[in-house]
Amino acid sequence: MHKNTRLVNAGAKEALQSIKTINPPLHRASTVLFDSYEDMLKANRGEFSGINYGTSGLAAQKAFEAAMVELEGAHGCKALQSGISAIAMVLMAFTRQGDHILICDNVYGPTRHFCTGFLTKYGVKTDFLPSSAGADIAGFIQENTRLIFMESPGSNTFEIQDVPAIAEVCRDKGIVSVMDNTWATPLYFNPFEHGVDVSIQSATKYITGHSDILLGTVSTNEKCWDAFKQCCGLFEAFAAQEDCYQALRGLRTLAVRLKHHEQAALDVAGWLEGHEMVESVIHPAFESHPEHELWKRDFKGSSGLFGFTLKEGFEDIDHAPFVDSLELFGLGYSWGGYKSLITGGKFRRSNHFGYEGKTIFRLNIGMEDVEDLKKDLAQGLERLKN
Numbered sequence: 001m002h003k004n005t006r007l008v009n010a011g012a013k014e015a016l017q018s019i020k021t022i023n024p025p026l027h028r029a030s031t032v033l034f035d036s037y038e039d040m041l042k043a044n045r046g047e048f049s050g051i052n053y054g055t056s057g058l059a060a061q062k063a064f065e066a067a068m069v070e071l072e073g074a075h076g077c078k079a080l081q082s083g084i085s086a087i088a089m090v091l092m093a094f095t096r097q098g099d100h101i102l103i104c105d106n107v108y109g110p111t112r113h114f115c116t117g118f119l120t121k122y123g124v125k126t127d128f129l130p131s132s133a134g135a136d137i138a139g140f141i142q143e144n145t146r147l148i149f150m151e152s153p154g155s156n157t158f159e160i161q162d163v164p165a166i167a168e169v170c171r172d173k174g175i176v177s178v179m180d181n182t183w184a185t186p187l188y189f190n191p192f193e194h195g196v197d198v199s200i201q202s203a204t205k206y207i208t209g210h211s212d213i214l215l216g217t218v219s220t221n222e223k224c225w226d227a228f229k230q231c232c233g234l235f236e237a238f239a240a241q242e243d244c245y246q247a248l249r250g251l252r253t254l255a256v257r258l259k260h261h262e263q264a265a266l267d268v269a270g271w272l273e274g275h276e277m278v279e280s281v282i283h284p285a286f287e288s289h290p291e292h293e294l295w296k297r298d299f300k301g302s303s304g305l306f307g308f309t310l311k312e313g314f315e316d317i318d319h320a321p322f323v324d325s326l327e328l329f330g331l332g333y334s335w336g337g338y339k340s341l342i343t344g345g346k347f348r349r350s351n352h353f354g355y356e357g358k359t360i361f362r363l364n365i366g367m368e369d370v371e372d373l374k375k376d377l378a379q380g381l382e383r384l385k386n
């Protein structure tokens with residue numbers, strides 16, 4: 001064999017060895033080799049059940065998806081390149097021209113924008129449900145309503161929907177029910193146990209947990225799996241192997257991390273509730289939350305993301321001295337990672353919370369010591385006094 005041929009083939013046999021690590025191997029592949037010509041001919045006819053290309057999902061992706069199926073009690077799961085691409089794929093998989101869909105008013109902004117900016121182009125019309133919707137949604141449903149999308153609690157304003165009641169209405173009327181369950185993760189809320197058809201996670205948040213990966217998952221029940229799988233197949237949608245590997249690794253420690261986020265957030269939220277300048281803390285696990293009873297009924301825990309508003313006098317002023325002085329809270333989007341973060345803004349939502357037009361600060365409580373976090377917030381709030 002000539003040198004150039006050797007260069008191409010050297011080490012190839014060793015590369016195919018399977019070594020039994022407890023974590024999945026990281027394949028880097030477009031091409032996946034068939035064992036026989038017969039298998040290739042099957043693949044040509046669409047009858048091959050194995051992995052035949054990099055887009056089919058390689059070992060780390062398959063392992064992560066299998067873990068999500070088990071965790072959620074789903075029929076199937078697909079990992080996609082980000083939370084929003086997971087959401088977009090679901091909305092495309094279950095709608096067609098002429099359909100009507102209902103989206104809860106408190107959804108993640110880009111979800112809303114995908115509906116109003118993209119689906120409209122293909123003749124799918126979106127209306128919005130109140131953020132605290134429940135069984136009383138009959139009046140919103142039309143003849144051609146195909147899908148209802150929930151996000152509970154909303155990740156900016158924390159309204160909670162009566163998910164089982166909405167899912168039941170959907171089941172009766174043959175509507176696909178979808179839930180963005182990122183806040184609670186499958187550990188603290190299981191969409192399938194509450195009758196939902198499709199469960200979405202932005203694995204970017206708690207599952208990967210370190211603010212360094214973008215990844216999403218879609219899990220469905222048996223009824224919805226084929227339609228969803230087919231749509232993913234047409235897009236040849238897949239996720240990066242390194243990201244799936246990290247997500248699987250994230251699952252191994254999710255329970256302990258989430259417990260810490262929960263306890264630390266409850267601690268900081270409780271302290272804020274007693275602060276002289278704070279008007280209300282918006283935390284589903286607090287009795288003061290307008291839908292606290294629903295949270296208590298349906299959820300197994302709370303995560304590390306909540307909001308608060310300031311009292312009159314501190315409400316409609318320049319908040320920059322507070323936010324910019326914070327040393328431990330990063331000023332940035334996303335959440336679920338080890339570092340505490342803050343965002344702020346005004347939200348207009350159809351709910352009965354009574355803070356429309358007010359600034360809501362949202363805290364992601366990370367892994368720092370809670371006393372240091374409180375001290376940081378205290379010194380920051382103090383700066384609004386002058």
Ligand SMILES: *Cc1c(COP(=O)(O)O)cnc(C)c1O
Nearest residue numbers: 082083084108155182202204215
């Ligand atoms: C962040 C987020 C998303 C989008 O996830 P990305 O991975 O950032 O695209 C979707 N839904 C909720 C509730 C989120 O917080």
